[in-house]
Amino acid sequence: MKDIYEPGSLTQAIDFHLAHSVGKTPDTASTTDWRLALSRAVRDKLIAPWFEATNRTYAKDRKRVYYLSMEFLLGRILEDAVNNLELEDDAREALAKHGVSFADVVNDEPDAALGNGGLGRLAACFLDSMSCLGIPAYGYGIRYAHGLFRQSFDQGKQVEMAEDWLRHQHNWEFERSECLYDIGFGGEVIETGAQAKWSPSDIVMAQAYDTPVAGWQARWTNTLRLWSAKPKKIFDLDPFNRGEYMQAAAPAVLAETISRVLYPDDSTETGKALRLKQEFFFTSASLQDLLRRFLTHNGDLRALPTKVAIQMNDTHPAIAGPELIRLLSDVHGLSFDDAFDTAQNTLHYTNHTLLPEALEAWDVGLMRSILPRHMQLIERIDDRLGRDVAMSKTGVTPRIVENNVVNMGTLAFTCSRRVNGVSALHTDLMKQTVFSDLHKVYPERILNQTNGVTPRRWLHGCNPGLRDLLNETIGTEWVSDLEQLENIAPLADDPAFRKRFMAIKQDNKRRLADWVAENMNLQISPDAMFDIQIKRIHEYKRQLMNAFETAALANAIRREPDADWTPRVKFFGGKAAPAYVDAKNIIRLINDIAQSINTDPVIGDRLKVVYPPNYNVSLAEMLIPAADLSEQISTAGKEASGTGNMKFALNGAVTIGTLDGANVEICDHVGATNIYIFGMTAAEVQAAREGYVTQDYIDRSPILNEVIEQVRTGFYSPGDPTRHWPVLEKLLRDDYFMVAADFDAYWDAQRRVDGGFANKDAWARMAVLNTALSGWFSSDRTIQGYAKDIWGIDSLAGETE
Ligand code: CBF
Numbered sequence: 001m002k003d004i005y006e007p008g009s010l011t012q013a014i015d016f017h018l019a020h021s022v023g024k025t026p027d028t029a030s031t032t033d034w035r036l037a038l039s040r041a042v043r044d045k046l047i048a049p050w051f052e053a054t055n056r057t058y059a060k061d062r063k064r065v066y067y068l069s070m071e072f073l074l075g076r077i078l079e080d081a082v083n084n085l086e087l088e089d090d091a092r093e094a095l096a097k098h099g100v101s102f103a104d105v106v107n108d109e110p111d112a113a114l115g116n117g118g119l120g121r122l123a124a125c126f127l128d129s130m131s132c133l134g135i136p137a138y139g140y141g142i143r144y145a146h147g148l149f150r151q152s153f154d155q156g157k158q159v160e161m162a163e164d165w166l167r168h169q170h171n172w173e174f175e176r177s178e179c180l181y182d183i184g185f186g187g188e189v190i191e192t193g194a195q196a197k198w199s200p201s202d203i204v205m206a207q208a209y210d211t212p213v214a215g216w217q218a219r220w221t222n223t224l225r226l227w228s229a230k231p232k233k234i235f236d237l238d239p240f241n242r243g244e245y246m247q248a249a250a251p252a253v254l255a256e257t258i259s260r261v262l263y264p265d266d267s268t269e270t271g272k273a274l275r276l277k278q279e280f281f282f283t284s285a286s287l288q289d290l291l292r293r294f295l296t297h298n299g300d301l302r303a304l305p306t307k308v309a310i311q312m313n314d315t316h317p318a319i320a321g322p323e324l325i326r327l328l329s330d331v332h333g334l335s336f337d338d339a340f341d342t343a344q345n346t347l348h349y350t351n352h353t354l355l356p357e358a359l360e361a362w363d364v365g366l367m368r369s370i371l372p373r374h375m376q377l378i379e380r381i382d383d384r385l386g387r388d389v390a391m392s393k394t395g396v397t398p399r400i401v402e403n404n405v406v407n408m409g410t411l412a413f414t415c416s417r418r419v420n421g422v423s424a425l426h427t428d429l430m431k432q433t434v435f436s437d438l439h440k441v442y443p444e445r446i447l448n449q450t451n452g453v454t455p456r457r458w459l460h461g462c463n464p465g466l467r468d469l470l471n472e473t474i475g476t477e478w479v480s481d482l483e484q485l486e487n488i489a490p491l492a493d494d495p496a497f498r499k500r501f502m503a504i505k506q507d508n509k510r511r512l513a514d515w516v517a518e519n520m521n522l523q524i525s526p527d528a529m530f531d532i533q534i535k536r537i538h539e540y541k542r543q544l545m546n547a548f549e550t551a552a553l554a555n556a557i558r559r560e561p562d563a564d565w566t567p568r569v570k571f572f573g574g575k576a577a578p579a580y581v582d583a584k585n586i587i588r589l590i591n592d593i594a595q596s597i598n599t600d601p602v603i604g605d606r607l608k609v610v611y612p613p614n615y616n617v618s619l620a621e622m623l624i625p626a627a628d629l630s631e632q633i634s635t636a637g638k639e640a641s642g643t644g645n646m647k648f649a650l651n652g653a654v655t656i657g658t659l660d661g662a663n664v665e666i667c668d669h670v671g672a673t674n675i676y677i678f679g680m681t682a683a684e685v686q687a688a689r690e691g692y693v694t695q696d697y698i699d700r701s702p703i704l705n706e707v708i709e710q711v712r713t714g715f716y717s718p719g720d721p722t723r724h725w726p727v728l729e730k731l732l733r734d735d736y737f738m739v740a741a742d743f744d745a746y747w748d749a750q751r752r753v754d755g756g757f758a759n760k761d762a763w764a765r766m767a768v769l770n771t772a773l774s775g776w777f778s779s780d781r782t783i784q785g786y787a788k789d790i791w792g793i794d795s796l797a798g799e800t801e
Contacts, residue, residue, distance in 0.1 A: 010087060011094040013041035021171075026098050032168055034100050035078065035108045038091060039171035042081050043212070050212040050221040056796055057136040061297055063306065063793050065130065065137040065786075066290050068283060068320060069313035071120025071262070072127070072141050072224065073148075074112040075457070075617025077172050077211075082106070083461040084128075084214050110165040111616045113147035114226075114262060116577075117536040118643050119352050121617065122422075122779075123313055125643070128454040129783040131215030131222045132480055134797020140286035142278060143173075143209050143226035144262045151575045151614045156591030158576055158584050162261075172211045173226070179208035181288045182232070183281050189373045196330055198373035204255040205230045206285030216456055216480050220797045227285045231255035263577075276362060276370055283317040287324050291332075301332055305345035305417075309791035312349045312416070315360045315408035320347060321415025322377040330373070336380060340415075348790050349412040349419045350449075352640050354426070354434055355540065360408035367406050378406055385414045389441050396437035413438050413445070418790045420449045423641035423662040425682065449786055450665055451641040452779035455482045458647045462621035465504035466651065466771070473497070482778035489772035498764040505628070505652060505767065512626040516610055522598060524608050528567035529757045532623055532648070533631035534615055537576040537583040540638040544727070545739045545746055546572070546631055547590045550609060551707045551716070552747060554597045557606050565606045566754040571623060573615035585727045587611075592716040592724070620644070625651045628767075629753060632657035633746065635737040637682030639663075646777035652767040654756070656749055658742070662777070670773045674766045676756070678749035679742040688741055694732050697740035704743045 017040035018024055024033045057064060082088050092102040115121060123139065130137040149160040184200025191197075206227040214221045231252040240248035257274065258281050287310075294307055312320055321343060328339035353359070368375040382400040389398060400410045413419050413435060421427030427448035431439045439446055460467045460479050470478055470488065478484040491497035509526035516522050533546050550570050557565055572590050576583035594609035612619060630648030632639075632655050639661035649655060649666055656676040657663040667675050680688060698705050712728055714721025731739060757763050787793045 010041055010090040011097060013044060014038055014091075014094050017041050029098075031100070031104050031108045034095060034098070035105045036169055036171055038095070038105055039078050039109075042078065042085065042087060042091075043172060045085055045087070046081065046212040046214045046218065046221055049214060049218040050223070053134075053136070053221045053796075054223075058297070060796070061307070062136055062796060063791070064290075064308060065135060065791050065793060066286060066308065066310045067123065067126060067130075067137060067139045067313065068286055068310060068317035069120070069123040069139065069141050070279065070282070070316035071115030071313075072112075072123045072139060072226075073115030073117070073120030073617060074124045075121075075621070076106065076109045076111055078109050079106040080128075080457055080461060081172075081214060084216055084456055085218055107618075110163075110167075111147070111618050112165055113163055113616055114141065114144050116148055116263060118641070119314060122352075122451055122643055125452065125454040125457075125779040126783060127213045127222065127224060128215065128456055129452070129779040131213050131220050132454075132456070132780060132797075133215070133783055133787070134220035134795040135222075135783065135787055135791075135793055136796060137222045138286075138290070139213070139222070139224040140282060140289075141224070141226050142259050142262075142282045143228040144259055145228075145256075146261045148262055148575065148616075149578065153587075153591055153611075153613050156588045156595070158587050160578050173209045174211075176208040176210060179289070180230070181206045181285045183229075183284050185277060185280070185370050187372065189376060196373060196376070198326070198330065203232045204258060204281070205232055206281060208285075208289070215797070225286075225289070227259065227282050229255050229258035229260075229281060272363075273366060273370060276366065279316050280319050280323070280371060280374075283320045284323050286317075287320060287327055291327060301328055301334060302338055302342050304328075304342050308346050309793060310347050311786070311790070312347060312412055314350060314352045315412050318349070318360070318408040318412035318415075319371070319374060321381060321411055322371075322374040324415075325377050325381070326373055340381065340384060344415055345417050347412075347416045349416040351409065351419065351421055351426075351430055351435075354429055354640065355638065359434065361405040362408065364401060364404045364406060375406075378411060381411065381414055385410075392441040394437075394440040396440050398437040398441065409434060410438065413442075416445070419446050420786075420790065421446070421640070422449065422451045423665060424448055424450060425637075425659075425664050426640040426661060429637060429682065447789055449782055449789070450662055450777075451643050451646070452777050452782035453643050453646045453650070454779045455479060455650070457621070458624070459650050463504075463508065463625040463651055465507055466501075466625065469500055469504060478775070480780065482780065483775035485772050485775040487772075489769060492765045492768040492772065495761070498761065498768060501652065501768050501771075502760075502764045505626070508626040509628075512622055515622060516612070520610060520612060522608065522610060524569045524610065525567065525605050528569045528605065528608070529628045529753075530571065530626050531568050531629040531631065531753075532571040532573075532627040532653070533633070534571065534573035534620060534623055535642075535644055537574045537587055538580075539582060539586070540737045541634050542737055542739055542742075543572060543574070543590065544586050544731070545633060545743060546570070547586065547593055548704060548707045548739070548743060549747055549750055550597070550607070551593050551710065552703045553750070554593075554600070554603055554607055555703075555706055555710075557603050558600070561602050561604075561606070564758075566757050567606050568754075569608045569610060571627075572609070572611040573619060573623065575615060582726075582730055585724070585730075589711065589716065589724050589727050596716050620647070624648055624653070627651065627653035628757065628763075629653060630655045630657075632660070632663050633679075633742075634658060634660045635742070636660040636680055636685050638737065646774060649770045649774040650777065652771045654753075654763070654766050654770060656746075656753055666774070666777070669776055670770050674769045674773075676749045676753055678745040680738065680745075685738060688738065692735070692738070692741070694735040694740045697735075697743070701740070701744050703747055704740065 018037035021040045147163045185202045187201035211224040236248045324343040325339040328334045421430045474487040513526045630653040632645040636658045641662040658679040717723035
């Protein structure tokens with residue numbers, strides 16, 4: 001299929017869509033209208049490669065990947081698509097003819113925040129890489145009407161508001177009103193002989209919305225298919241006729257609740273049930289959809305693994321095991337054993353965390369009431385596991401159903417051909433801890449695929465200055481072959497190159513400083529070190545340790561204002577889960593510390609603290625290119641991988657971090673002299689747990705002690721001196737993440753950073769080397785690993801007819 005516009009005719013396409021899709025004339029069009037017109041024009045360009053990719057996959061009857069994820073944290077789509085199609089100059093020019101700014105137009109787009117953090121953003125990077133590499137794939141997820149909440153601060157406290165990304169037309173998707181599947185809940189199982197039939201009491205429909213995902217230069221285009229919940233019965237006329245309008249609308253409202261909000265607060269029983277329903281909803285719809293597609297070209301469902309690889313992104317879609325078995329056996333007539341073997345050879349599971357509270361476990365009663373047939377199948381799968389365990393003679397006793405809960409990690413593991421961790425350390429720890437028993441029974445199953453990030457969004461798109469310098473210096477191939485960045489490594493010793501590299505950093509910092517001045521009413525100097533910690537707020541990520549260090553630095557400056565300080569601006573960014581009270585308390589403390597420091601004339605420009613509300617992908621795209629220092633300071637053994645750490649290093653920020661997650665591999669790649677590593681290792685953390693007393697560490701650290709005393713006596717909350725006691729109380733009672741134990745090491749490392757930054761040449765050299773040696777952290781490399789080691793799929797992009 002040919003492109004419908006002549007090359008270079010983006011102007012014509014935009015003008016066409018402004019009139020025919022948006023219904024406006026140039027003189028009445030708002031920025032949003034122009035955005036919608038440009039989006040349509042750009043989307044048109046994706047259609048030909050999209051159809052071609054689909055046709056080629058069908059024509060060659062090739063294996064596809066189905067990536068099942070509760071989250072796709074896409075961020076803005078327009079700028080990324082323009083970037084991947086290399087249309088930026090054309091778009092800029094076309095809009096400029098109407099006096100419209102390209103930057104205003106792309107910034108007008110709300111983030112598609114269909115995810116919380118790392119896991120969801122990883123899924124988005126993987127979509128990009130699968131398209132870049134020509135791997136036939138579908139992303140399957142939920143089309144939440146409201147993505148991750150909008151965060152604001154009220155006197156330092158996090159306030160959550162509903163997010164509204166679909167308020168304007170969402171121009172990237174195609175509604176598939178014909179693509180509908182029934183999704184059942186509750187009811188009973190009717191058994192006749194060996195046959196079982198599930199008769200659900202409630203049924204909602206899953207309707208597909210497709211978004212084309214173009215890879216670099218549109219070499220290949222895959223589909224993101226998101227499911228939206230629709231009522232089976234649109235409207236109840238009887239109650240309406242009786243004047244009971246609310247009751248008449250109730251079935252629709254209840255059905256639509258399933259895809260209404262990302263991650264409902266699951267601290268209540270009703271919240272938990274909704275979450276389980278969401279998980280089943282999108283998993284079942286995706287499986288029904290892919291089986292339908294498979295059956296259009298194939299007859300024998302036992303051949304499914306030859307054409308289909310399903311990746312479960314964490315345990316959220318782990319119900320895929322029993323659901324696929326149910327569809328294959330109850331619906332399509334396979335025996336349980338054939339269905340199990342087929343499902344197991346098709347499914348794969350990625351684990352993203354070892355934190356016990358994040359490992360999903362569903363109450364058996366809840367599971368049975370919502371998914372009665374699945375609960376039966378889970379028990380049969382557990383029996384199969386029991387048989388393997390007995391045969392293995394390993395002496396271990398892993399079970400899926402234990403103490404009246406269904407352990408979803410064990411279920412996902414048992415139903416998968418391959419199980420992977422997301423960094424080398426994390427994968428080792430998986431083998432030693434949560435999955436140690438299962439690893440003994442199935443020693444071949446666990447493997448590692450260290451995460452990566454897409455260079456298209458996280459360098460080419462977000463850092464145009466550096467992009468241009470790289471293009472000029474080593475050509476453009478690095479965009480799809482990121483390890484070519486190594487070619488700039490020798491230039492770290494070239495003063496002229498370093499100067500240009502750092503001038504770009506300085507521009508990025510200036511842009512950020514302007515944004516802070518405009519949006520936060522705070523003046524910061526781009527000459528100071530920009531020290532940035534952006535991620536979800538969680539105790540294991542230790543924003544608290546950073547906050548304490550910030551306060552301690554302020555104390556030191558106040559004591560000796562005339563000493564030779566390295567000026568710093570500390571940035572924090574991130575949201576806490578609405579029900580996570582301890583994390584919300586930390587946010588408030590950070591904001592109070594910021595307020596105290598930023599208004600202290602003695603401290604002045606030596607230290608400033610910036611915490612922009614509503615951290616999201618778009619903000620990250622501005623913050624990361626402007627960073628000098630990247631804070632990756634989690635308690636060792638707790639951060640599965642991290643991906644922000646990779647984005648920062650790629651953009652020439654130097655890391656201060658623990659030997660946790662992918663930091664270990666970043667250190668290996670950029671070299672120990674180009675990173676500031678501190679603190680306990682994962683093994684030391686384990687050893688320190690025995691007899692750990694927080695107060696002992698505080699007593700040994702006068703610097704930390706002073707800060708703790710300040711917090712206790714209300715130094716940061718003068719009108720409300722006990723405000724931060726809950727933070728201290730928690731720390732003293734249970735410093736599980738060892739803030740106190742690592743504090744002094746962190747403080748010392750920060751002082752080494754001060755010295756390092758003061759030596760401009762040496763710092764610039766480190767910054768260049770971080771970019772040069774981070775190419776391995778491309779998600780293209782990660783996806784190549786999945787394709788080879790897990791899915792058994794080749795790229796189709798380079799193949800000729
Ligand atoms: O693997 C992607 C990311 O996933 C998490 O965000 C998660 O949700 N479990 C982890 O916390 C990160 O370490 C990891 O990089």
